[in-house]
Amino acid sequence: MAGTPGHRFEDRVREAVVEAALGTLDLDAKARLLSGQDTWTLPALPEIGLRSLVMSDGPIGVRGVHWSADDPSIALPSPTALAAAWDPELARRAGVLLAQEARRKGVHVLLAPTVNLHRSPLGGRHFEAYSEDPHLTGVIGSGYVNGVQSGGVGTTVKHFVANDAETDRFTVNNLVSPRALRELYLAPFEHIVENAHPWGVMTAYNSVNGTTMTEHRYLVNEVLRGEWGFDGCNVSDWTAARHTKNAVEGGLDAAMPGPDTVFGAPLAQAVRDGEIDESVVDDAVRNVLRLAARVGILDGAEPAVTDLPAPVDGPALAREIARRSFVLVRNERAALPLKPGTVALLGAAARDARVLGGGSATVFPDHVVSPLDGLTAALPDGTLSYAVGADPATELAVTGKEFALRAVCRDAAGETIGTTPLASGQIQWMGSDLPAGVTHEALHTVELTGSFTPRGSGPHTFGIKGAGAFTLTVDGITHFDDVQRPADDADPFEAFFGAPVPRAHPELVAGRPVDVSLTFVVALPAGIPMQVIAFALAHQEPQRDADELIAEAVEAARAADTAVVVVATTERVESEGFDRTDLALPGRQDDLVRAVAAANPNTVVVVNSGSPVELPWREEVAAVLLSWFPGQEAGDALADVLTGAHEPGGRLPTTWGSLADAPVTRVTPENGELPYTEGVFIGYRAWERHGRTPSYPFGHGLGYTEWTYEAVDADTTTVRVRVRNSGARAGREVVQVYLAPAEPDTPAGDRPARWLAGFAAVEAAPGETVEAVVELPHRAFEIWDETDNRWACVKGSYEIQVGRSIADRRITATISV
Secondary structure, eight states, rough: TTHHHHHHHHHHHHHHHHHHHHHHHHHHHHHTBOSSSSSOOOOOBGTTBBBBOEEESSSSSSSSOOOOOTTOOOOOOOHHHHHTTOHHHHHHHHHHHHHHHHHHTTTEEEOOOOOOOOTTTOOTGGGOOOOOOOOHHHHHHHHHHHHHHHTTTTTOEEEEOOOOTTTTTTOOOEOOHHIIEEEEEESHHHHHHHHHHOOOEEEEESSETTEGGOOOIIIIIIIIIIIIIOSEEEEEETOOOHHHHHHHTTTTOOOSSSSSSSSHHHHHHHHHTTTSSSHHHHHHHHHHHHHHHHOOTTTTSSSSSOOOOOOOOOHHHHHHHHHHHEEEEEEGGGGSOSSSEEEEEEHHHSSSSOOOBBSSTTOOOSOOHHHHHHHHHHTTSSSSEEOOOSEEEEEEEOOOEEEEEEEEOOOOTTTTEEEEEEEESEEETTTTTOTTTOTTTTOOOEEEEEEESSOOOOEEEEEEEEEEEEEEETTTTTEEEEEEOOOOOOOOHHHHHOOOOOEEOEEEEETOOOEEEEEEEEOOTTTTOOOOOEEEEEEEEOOOOOHHHHHHHHHHHHHHSSEEEEOOOTTTSBBBOOSOOOOSSSSTTTHHHHEEEHHHHHEEEEEOOOOOOOOGGGGGSSSEEOSSSTTTTTTHHHHHHHTTTOOOOOOOSBOOOOTTTOOOOOOOTTTTTEEEETTTTHHHHHHHHOOOOOOOOTTTTSSOOOOOOOOOOOOOOEEEEEEOSSSSSOOOEEEEEEEEEESSSSTOOOSSOOOOEEEEEEEOOOOOEEEEEOOGGGGGEEEEEEETTTTOOOOOOEEEEEESSOOOEEEEEEEOO
């Protein structure tokens, strides 16, 4: 473990190698090292035995530098799912697997985890973060970082700090009080620095209280490095670094991506001009070299990890995380697990599962198990029927497995210079992420070409996602040959996150394959200072009458013993690049659920979303199971839980409720500013403060057994809770400890009514009694004193409230501090 005598000696030896290497570099080499040489890497410096450091996106898989179908990645469940398991050891195991994946792909540093908070339910990227609660976020994030780094791969904990929404994310100035910053938004980062010693952090695009985070000297140099003792490398979010002097003096070590950044040649020139002291550059170089030494790419320095963990079975772990993350929020009349009989599986999302979120979290797994696949394999022959019912995709989506596509790269003379198979109709090549033999200098056009076998007859819609000159041909007919231009106010990454534009409506016949082709004339997207090729072919099936589809589903449900409806969000609802405008399920899915529930009282609804959605029919159905974005083994994990082979293990990491009742909803800046006027009251803290009742409270989750809380013994450091499995089958319980001050709203405090102070999971057989031990951090009794700018313990009487959720508190004890 870090801090042991052996490790301290190894750290000293490694530091000596770093200092020696630093001492041999001239100014130009040092400045060059701090600037990305392309999208994913820092340059090699052979004169000191330094190899090129490779970074890659996470957090649910390792993309690698080749983001294509011929280099697949394990796709784990979304971070919200990982947090829903309330198990730091499971998070550690996930990290071990991702380190294994990173090493396989030649990656040294994973650009993860995301530990921003679910400040408002409208945050479009919340599936990529853990929770609304800073303590739960810090604990799960620490497990993740410890796991990744135990495999010799670095992490960059992101996005430091207050990057809690997507609207105007490149320019927004978030106005956050010192107390809210410390108690909420900085808290997960602080916990991870203390408990996992991350080798990197990523600073965000946004500003905090007037200063952009890549230049925030106070929060980076004084708080992160000074107070907390962080000794890792500070990497900018991609294109976030804007000013040479302000960035390096503000504590930024590496400006990504390259080759054109504010560091490199501009940094060397600024030193020569006397604008920047070279010692400041040396500090940044030292941090980069330390990271390189830790991951084993600096000659003479022993890597921080020499004994790698045992290999991990990726698909098996993905399946385990998924089933342990599923949250059963309602289970009337013991509708789950399924009883013997026939099952009607309904919903387009049951056939075409959404297993991950949009944006930087996207990877290409080598297979995906849909709910239809999983239940077909798990249930007896002849007992499962399927109907579409309703489709969440109300607009075009990137083409999927029904298309057989490849990319053909050609030069200006039209000669083929490279090809690669594609898992979907999406091209996202950044920097050197090109097919073998292809260079940006030679590349003139990229053609997506292949065949498509329609599932239905009628008018199919084809579209284009991206900006530039395109030619779209379907079944030998050219439907579009022109330039597609972005909106004036488009996000610079619009080609990644924007909506497809419909361009063709050919009549096709079910089962008859047709040729398709989309050719793009390569051009650098405006506003992105890196080599990027990003566009997509999109498609939508003929739109059948929605009422007819629902009627078919209702007939199937009426004929079955149990109806299982899978509802979902889409990439146009939850993705990086934009926030949500509402919490409604897209399309006619709510109508489908209500109609099916009226026809079959044993209706089970599986909600396939990465973060909260409104469930207006929740009291009309027998059971509701939240599956998040469940990763590549989604269907098998779902079958495990529905059939009762495994218990749903999840508890809510975030409050679920209606948008009308949600206390914090503002994510859109005015005049470039977004004030966090709610202070420390977000999530369950705000729901309780405003006296509002959510659909399902923080921490809620049912299993397949019952638990009795028998006794609690507590002092200021430790809470011991005795619980008994009073049900009929073995199970796992997450014992949650909340701290409630006797006077929460005193002038000295103005504190929430209660907050999560700790938790522990226990397992027990039927009738067995076990003890959960929860350690209380001293910070749980402290607030940030804005007058003295320090942490202050609030003395007095506290009630230790122990239970199954913040709203289901079973047993209490009183302590004094």
